[in-house]
Amino acid sequence: MQSMQATLGTPTSSALSRFSTSTQDKSSTAGQTSSTGPQPSRPSIIPPPSKSKGWGTGASGGRMRRIIAEDPEWSLAIVPLLTELCIQHIVENFQNNPILKQLLPEHKQKVLDHLSPDLPLAVTANLIDDESYWRRCCTQRWPVCHVAKHGGSWKRMFFERHLENLLRHFIPSTTDPALILELLPLCRNYVRRLRVDQFLPPMKLPPRPRSGELSESGSEAEVEEPATDHYQLGDLVAGLSHLEELDLVYGVKDCGMNFEWNLFLFTYRDCHSLAATIKACHTLKIFRLTRSKVDDDKARVLIRSLLDHPALEELDLSHNLVGDRGARAAAKLLSHSRLRVLNLANNQVRALGAQSLAHALAHNTNLISLNLRLNCIEDEGGQALAHALQTNRCLTTLHLGGNELSEPTATLLSQVLAVNTTLTSINLSCNHIGLDGGKQLLEGMSDNRTLLEFDLRLSDVAQESEYLIGQALCANREAARQRAPNPSCFLSPITAKGPENPAG
């Protein structure tokens, strides 16, 4: 029997030999039927793996013919290939016995195509790198997936959003913190960004009545501090070795009519633990803490921990309660780090804070973007910033919307516009620039060739000068477009503004 199979395998080309093999085939089939006896049924055709290796593909044709001779109803289409059956088996038992790395590339792809997205992460996290699988996971879980926001990696997106989801619904003292820490070894290599837009406070069993009528100030809420701590990020962040971006909001989202002040408490202990966390995280590049009632003291604690941070590039403390002292701390941070973007929008920075920021800005060479929207720096602060811009050679974007600025700042800024060649975008909307201020700004604009955006909406500027400024900006844009013949620069203002829109 074995020798016959061997002779079957060897002859290949000549017609004569094939003819002889065909005759041999018949005899061999007869021999096999006699020897194998009662096992011609279809499933039994799947040979044990040791046999299949010996036969290879050359002999399969002969076998097929033989089987057809036996069973006229059988056709090749019905019986799946052995490899497919194996793959199917692997897919079915992947949870218990994950076999992937040993497979051939095409088989691997097949297995990945058939794996269920519901497999436990403990199995799949460190085993599967294939994007298509994680894409299926993501699309199955979330209807809207914006993979570009996660560096184009579906796997990263899956883990980041999964972790964010867990953190969002984490309730201190009721949820088990191990739930998150268990996930840590699985996702530590993939998570680069952590964007948590709500932290739930601990549950209070009795819905307490309002302690007083004047409870809107945060100081009274601090009395009941120990009970309102949020989830401590320390362990988690220390475990994530590639974390680069941290975007946190200590507050509850979509509370609607169930509003309560103590849903939005960023306690001192939270603050200290967060400060220690970000200090220990040396890979952190972007840190955002918005809408979290960060007042001066907390801002100082946080910023002190960020001094001389090796990687930090962006700090966003918008929509908080940062005052002049916090602004001064931020100014100190400017000279003690490589910060490129600073956002203090919608805070309580006044003239003093703006002056200290201006002082730091005057000699800074890293900062590209400064946002002081909706503060109250007034003319004093505005003038100080304008003075600083006369020496600064780095800042490109400045947002001073809603700062009660008026004509004196405008005159100084017009001088800056004539001198400065780095600024590309200035926003002075919602100020009281006045008609004369508008004219002076127009004069400044006439000498400027770099500014691409200049927002003067709702700032009491005469329509004529606003139009003329718009014309000058158009000319600048045209010049910039011709300097850089890449058509994508058209879309850059929109994409740059993109993330700002939802913030407003």
Next chain:
Amino acid sequence: MDCQIDATLKGLKKLAKLLLCGTELVTNIQVAADIREIHRRVEEGEIRRQRLEKLENEVKSSQDKFDEITMKWEEGKRKRIPQDLWDMLNTQQVHCAGLIEDKNKLISELQQELKTKDDQYVKDLKKQSDDICLLLERMEEQVRNVMKTFRQELNSIEKAFEAERRELLTSNKKKWERALQAHNAKELEYLLSRIKKVEDYEKQLNKQRVWDCEEYNTIKIKLEQDVQILEQQLQQMKATYQLNQEKLEYNFQVLKKRDEESVVIKSQQKRKISRLHDILNNLRSKYTRQIRQFEEENQSLTSDYIRLVTQFKELQKAMRHFALLDDKRFREIWLMNEEEAKDLISKAFDVDRIIHTQHLGLPWTAPDFWFLRNVGPISQQQQRSATQILEEVLIQTEEEGMEEATSETESYLDLPKQVSMKTTRKILMLLCDESGFLIESKLLNLLRPLEKSECYLLKLDAIFSALGIESEDDLYKLVNFFLKYRVHHSPSSQERTSPMSALDPGEQTDLERQKEGSLVGGEPEEKEVPPSPTLIHPNDVLKILEAFVMGLRKPRDPPAPVKVVKYVRDTSKDSAYWEALATVLPYATQNLWDALYTALEKYHLVLTQRAKLLIENNSLEKQNTELQMLLQQYLDSKINSELHVPPTQVLRAPTK
């Protein structure tokens, strides 16, 4: 194309404007919210300020009221009458109620405000949601608009491109058709010309064919003839081939045989070679062994030789030493003997003189012999000086060369008398100056730092060694040769030399003796002492030297026998001398002496007899006196008197 670019640029500008407007429209909402917020903040600040003022006022008034009430409490404590107290309490109650009411009012007011705030919050929420809705709407609208415009723009661009493409297509097609037509026309032309050409060629071909046929036939005939000739040649070649083959086979056989033989020979030769190799190796080894052996032998022999040489040298030294000693001793003995002989001779002369003067009464003249005058060491030295100086000079030349040239005092003794010191010295100096070519350059270099005299000495040494002058004799020969040469070639100087020769007559004799031995110059007449060596011209020195060397070659051999002869003659002279000494007295005198001797002996005999007789006489006289004395004594003695008969009387009597 340009209009296309313009259109696209226009479209792009339009799009940019649209985008800008859209974003402005969208951000307008945010700006509006911002300004609303600012207004709210301002209002809120104002309201808060009012509220705080109000509260402060309230606190003040209520504090006043409270103070009043507490004052009244103090008052009430002092009251004793219950009615008064009651009244007071009532009024207090009223006051308190008023205070509380005030507070309640305030609280309710604030609550009212809070409620309005709540409402406001709800409104704000609504407003916010409205804003967001609006925002979304606008964004969607913008997206829609932008998409629409983009699509339109795309369509227009596509259309433009399409149109352009069509245009291009049509123009290209036209071009193509034109080109095709031109091509067809040309093709036709070509075809016609080609047909013509083909016909021409056919004609030519036919002609050619005919001509070729003829040529072919002629060539064929010729070739056939050639073939026949070649076949004949082939036959011949075959025959020669056969012959050659046989020859070659035979040669091959022979060669085979020879080869075999040569193989045999070769093997033999090989064997022989190997054997010879063995022999050669053996011989080589033997040769090396012998070389080693001979080397060893040579070494031992050289060492022996060296030892023998040293021994010989020592022996020579000893010999010299002994010779000197012998000389000395010989001289001493000589002197002693001579002295003795002289003594004896003088004694003999004395005796002779005495005999002559006293005994014979003849006048005596002292004999005058040369050897008598020469008696003494001087005459002996003169005789021996030649050999002695020779020996000394030999020693000196061996040890340090010619010293006489430098140290005049020392050399004066050694120099023979025949040539004056000065002249020799001058001649030597001249020689030294003129014949510098005989000195080696190395030596000259070495001599430079030395003193002049030493310099001369060493130079002369070198020159003499070059000339072959070994002994003092040679040196003298040289000097004399010089002198003679000068005399020969300058006869004018002879007159001047004659007075000079009178100055040293002693020298001439010695010179004469010297010249007897020398074979160079055979003229004893030329004994003139050179007047001064300056008369010899320096240019002549070389000639003189040449002549001298030519002369010196011949007498090189015979100096040893000359020396021996000299020595023998010396001894004969010695014996003659001694004999002369011995026969200083002639035989006549001896005979005289003998006769005298005999006469004197006879005389002596007589004299001795006489002397004996005299002695006898004397002794008898003596005896007589003694006896007389004894007689006297006896006669004078007392006994005689005492005696009866004195002897004296007797004696007298007898005697009388």
